[in-house]
Amino acid sequence: MNRPAFKPILNTELPHGFRSIRFERARDPHHPEGDSGTAYILIAPLDSESRIDGELAKKHKDACRVIRRRPGGEDSLGHLVHGPGGSWRFRYDIAGSMPDETGAHFDDERFEPGEYVSVHEHDGPKVYRIVSVLPL
Structure with a gap:
């Protein structure tokens, strides 16, 4: 079944x-220099302390998105969703072929x-370094 592409976000x-x-991707034994090609772009509301604003995210669920970038591969598109126990997940619901990933x-x-963040991917947790935070 073909799923529709994302509806454009109207800033x-x-x-x-x-x-x-x-x-x-931050530096680790397998990536001593890090890896700028292995990245995520997250579209989310932040509060005055630069934390995810859960109330705004709930009100604007469709606008909370994630793009997963990997070298030599196509971008995976999904949504940022609030999961059980207060977790935040990346749900790749466009293609529907990838399991959710969880932000630690x-x-x-x-x-x-x-700052550094961890993402629990299908093969275990990975550490990432935040390189930019820009207004839409």
Whole structure:
């Protein structure tokens, strides 16, 4: 079954707190220099402390999105959804072929350049460094 592409986000309809947050694979033993090609772009509302604003996210669910980038592959498109126990998940519902990924402690994370976040991917947790946080 073909699923429709994302409905475009109309920036003028979103509250001021919505941001485009890019995080890239951090340095680790397998990536001593990090990897800018392995990245996520998250569209989400942030509060005054740079944390995900759960109330705004709930009101504007369709605008809370994620793009998963991998070198040599197509981007995977999905939504940021609030999961059980206060978790935040990346649900790749466009193609429907990927399992959800979970952001570790995203409820408490400050999304600011230079900070680190963990994402539980299908093969285990990975660490990413936030490289930009831009208004939409």
